Amino acid sequence: MRISKYLTLAASAVALTLAVGAAQADSHLKSIKIGTEGAYPPFNNLTSDGKLEGFDIDIANALCEQMNVQCEFVVNDWDGMIPSLIAGKFDAVIASMSITEERKEKVDFSDKYYNSPPAIAVPKDSDITEATDAGLDGKVLGAQSSTTHSNYAEEKLSSADIRLYPTPDEYKLDIANGRVDAVIDDVIVLSEWLKSDDGACCKLLGTLTPDLVINGPGAGIAIRKGEDDLREMFNEAIIAIRDNGKYKEINDSYFEFDVYGE
Amino acid sequence: MSVTRQMIEAQAPPPLQARPWSTARVSGLAAMALWLVVGVGIILFLVAEWDPEKIDRYAPRYFSGLWVTLTLVGISIVLGALVSIPVTAGRMSSSRWASVPAYCYVYFFRGTPLIAQLFLIYYGLGEFRPQLQAIGLWGFFRDPWNCAILAFTLNTAAYQAEILRGALQSVPKGQFEGAQALGLTRLQTYRKIILPQAMIVALRPYGNEIILMVKGSAIVAIITVFDLFGETRRAYSRTFDFQTYIWAAIFYLIIVEALRNLWNLLEDRLTRHLKR
Amino acid sequence: MEQTLTLLSFGPDGWGDQIASGVLVTVSLALATLPLGLVVGFLLALAKQSDEKALKMAAEIYTTIFRGLPELLTLFLVYFGLQIGIREAVAALGFESQIEINSFLAGMIALGVVFSAFASEVFLSAFRAIPAGQYEGGYALGLGKVQTMIKIILPQLIRIALPGLGNLWMILLKETALVSVIGLPDILRQAGIAARVSKEAFLFFGTACLLFLVLAILSSIVIRYIERSVERSEVRV
Numbered sequence: 150m151r152i153s154k155y156l157t158l159a160a161s162a163v164a165l166t167l168a169v170g171a172a173q174a175d176s177h178l179k180s181i182k183i184g185t186e187g188a189y190p191p192f193n194n195l196t197s198d199g200k201l202e203g204f205d206i207d208i209a210n211a212l213c214e215q216m217n218v219q220c221e222f223v224v225n226d227w228d229g230m231i232p233s234l235i236a237g238k239f240d241a242v243i244a245s246m247s248i249t250e251e252r253k254e255k256v257d258f259s260d261k262y263y264n265s266p267p268a269i270a271v272p273k274d275s276d277i278t279e280a281t282d283a284g285l286d287g288k289v290l291g292a293q294s295s296t297t298h299s300n301y302a303e304e305k306l307s308s309a310d311i312r313l314y315p316t317p318d319e320y321k322l323d324i325a326n327g328r329v330d331a332v333i334d335d336v337i338v339l340s341e342w343l344k345s346d347d348g349a350c351c352k353l354l355g356t357l358t359p360d361l362v363i364n365g366p367g368a369g370i371a372i373r374k375g376e377d378d379l380r381e382m383f384n385e386a387i388i389a390i391r392d393n394g395k396y397k398e399i400n401d402s403y404f405e406f407d408v409y410g411e
Numbered sequence: 412m413s414v415t416r417q418m419i420e421a422q423a424p425p426p427l428q429a430r431p432w433s434t435a436r437v438s439g440l441a442a443m444a445l446w447l448v449v450g451v452g453i454i455l456f457l458v459a460e461w462d463p464e465k466i467d468r469y470a471p472r473y474f475s476g477l478w479v480t481l482t483l484v485g486i487s488i489v490l491g492a493l494v495s496i497p498v499t500a501g502r503m504s505s506s507r508w509a510s511v512p513a514y515c516y517v518y519f520f521r522g523t524p525l526i527a528q529l530f531l532i533y534y535g536l537g538e539f540r541p542q543l544q545a546i547g548l549w550g551f552f553r554d555p556w557n558c559a560i561l562a563f564t565l566n567t568a569a570y571q572a573e574i575l576r577g578a579l580q581s582v583p584k585g586q587f588e589g590a591q592a593l594g595l596t597r598l599q600t601y602r603k604i605i606l607p608q609a610m611i612v613a614l615r616p617y618g619n620e621i622i623l624m625v626k627g628s629a630i631v632a633i634i635t636v637f638d639l640f641g642e643t644r645r646a647y648s649r650t651f652d653f654q655t656y657i658w659a660a661i662f663y664l665i666i667v668e669a670l671r672n673l674w675n676l677l678e679d680r681l682t683r684h685l686k687r
Numbered sequence: 688m689e690q691t692l693t694l695l696s697f698g699p700d701g702w703g704d705q706i707a708s709g710v711l712v713t714v715s716l717a718l719a720t721l722p723l724g725l726v727v728g729f730l731l732a733l734a735k736q737s738d739e740k741a742l743k744m745a746a747e748i749y750t751t752i753f754r755g756l757p758e759l760l761t762l763f764l765v766y767f768g769l770q771i772g773i774r775e776a777v778a779a780l781g782f783e784s785q786i787e788i789n790s791f792l793a794g795m796i797a798l799g800v801v802f803s804a805f806a807s808e809v810f811l812s813a814f815r816a817i818p819a820g821q822y823e824g825g826y827a828l829g830l831g832k833v834q835t836m837i838k839i840i841l842p843q844l845i846r847i848a849l850p851g852l853g854n855l856w857m858i859l860l861k862e863t864a865l866v867s868v869i870g871l872p873d874i875l876r877q878a879g880i881a882a883r884v885s886k887e888a889f890l891f892f893g894t895a896c897l898l899f900l901v902l903a904i905l906s907s908i909v910i911r912y913i914e915r916s917v918e919r920s921e922v923r924v
Contacts, residue, residue: 232647439739523899622755
């Protein structure tokens, strides 16, 4: 008798949750949750009072305005970005995520919204002279884990001793400390850092030629597989803001060149 | 006077009563059914997702991660055992100058999370590079592996010191007095009388401490030392395939269960003189 | 020195308020996990001393798995796996799931599961310390099974289990730091952000350690107080 009472209770709880879920599914496209990292200046980072800023954020807001939907940002660690997207913690990732074949096996991407090559930075007094596998032979190379840059390092610069960090902030601490001889990341991200006080320790060694398989055609917006409507909305919105000058306006407030690429 | 003329015939046993469907029985069977479903589900998942290419690519990394975990824990446990000896001596000393610092050391390392200690040693001490360079220690702290060993050693030494102290105090005072009466020196007393008895008491806690270290070491990838769990996260971040975590779970369960059984055997063997 | 005080102060220049909020998150996570772990641990202990073989075995499997897995791995399994699992299960029924396992909830479930696995052992050994006569006495007084458990066994059980549970609480408090890895803004994560931004790693990680120490000291005071109050019944006049 007791048991059946509890079972009824549990079943009704489940039914209630399902009902709530079903009800919310309808209003799905009117508001979108966007995952971003908040540790990747100048593309996305947190200000000291906890607000998001950067190129990705401005582009995301422009896209949402274009698509006429409400957007809400969710800050998530880089490592868990795609798993969290798949798990439904948010609906799209706008966080400078490169469109790669590996990632495409699990998520879909919009068209690219910018493209920028990887580069290598070293301390100012470094004896490393060239940004090649031979030049980095036996040196400690820092990278952010789960990025195209860390994949590039593992595949193309494997003579180096590669150390993987959860966020760029940590490899920056360690190159300043002298634990790391060189770091690899996006050229814009590195340049921005080198311009700041923190980056005073280091200089840009050289830009690398991106590998189409590893680096992909550029950064896109990641969404869950099969949500083609949402992807089309983003694609159209990207074209629209490219055409109506909104993209250029945002671009020019951050960069002196067109970051969209070819 | 009555005489029994006839024995009672052998009777058939009472019929077995069907076990009632009690709450305990129903929930027990339900729980086992659930485990069965989960187990079969995991096996089916692993079979369905079996991909020789991925195995080829990631299996060697898992094994190198496994090796890192095992060596890291092994070295830290041994070094921690050495460090724990003076700490225990300090804790048991009657001099305040020895017992207070030892107490603080143990309290600090047992009262704070290992992950915070690891950060403190790796990034915190990294800040003192000029000072460390001046005394020639930077070469040691530059390497994340050394920092991991140091943090784990200091941590486990605090726990091991408490195990050792508890074990030594469990040996009755009469044992010391008996040894003294026999004219044994202090060192001889410890080596021949006290330690053999204390070690039997300490055996189980030591085993638990090793298992705790195996599990605790899973955090070490945050300072770029890629152990079993670090390699798992790396594989997951490239394949986004949940089986990477399942394999890690299987590896860890095998290590822990193997250690536990090994320890049970060891205990059986070392305490066989105590069994009647 | 002055700079250090500024960094630790409250307000826009210092990290005091962020770290204080981290303390709040750490404490509330531990407090939210405790009842979950205690109740599940108690039920597990009941299952383990049951005559029903299936129930016993199911509980043993649970304990073996969650005592053997690293807490961090359990956390990841819950954080990523559970949500995917729920999503797929609900999708199979033809609905869309909006259930979200955030880092707090994931931490609570994962730490609660680990806590319950260890707590069940503590409860079990406490059960064994209570003589069968206590149950028999209860039944002889006409009390039912549940009443005997609540009115006679449980009060004794708590007293016996308290030192073991106190230890587990201390471990739980430290394990909350692991949840920072999946993004919960607890003491350690806030300290880490402060350390990276201000480049004062030693100061902030040191502060984090000291805060954990303070929590440990406060806990041991509270635990001692509880121990003393339940032991009053044992004092013979």
